[in-house]
Amino acid sequence: MPKQVDHELQRQSISQAALSVIAAQGLEAARLRDVAEAAGVTTGAVTHYFDGKDAMLEAALDEIVRQMIAEMDAAWDGPTQDVGAFIDSAAQFLPIDAEGLQGWRIWFAFWGRAIVDERLRAKHRAYYATFAARTDEALRAAFPGLTRATARSLADAIIAAIDGLGVRATLEPDAWPPKRQRAALRLLLDPMLTHATRGE
Incomplete structure (x- = not known):
């Protein structure tokens, strides 16, 4: 009997391989051949699922965002x-471990490309809208007294704080160990959340 292939699983496996290659080599240096080798498949198998490098890279971005949203849902x-x-x-969304740091490096690589690629910029906007909506929902579930407007403003501020610390810690990992990242995030968020949840 011919071997049954789970195409969605295969596509996801190739996307994961693309993530590892991008993290190791950078976005521009990532080649279909390297991704195929990392995934344990032929280059032809990669091109079967993705009609070129750009499509593969976009799928890799979709995969990392899928993982991030799953982590958000689990954390909150x-x-x-x-x-x-x-x-x-x-704090779980900061680069506080090897896996988190790899994810942030990949995210950085896509940021650089999105500056000059309108399609990636549009995807980036959509992803951040999702992140903000998930954070907004988590805030209102955790603190039912928050108004919708306050929760949305807090969500934007929380994402901005995480982005800022993530940039510093990714570019200066030795100077920003997990303990320092967590402490800085607490300094940024504690006064803001305490003030908002007390209705002051």
């Missing part, structure tokens, strides 16, 4: 009503 699963616990959950 259920109400907490505790500012400290909420900030601890938010």
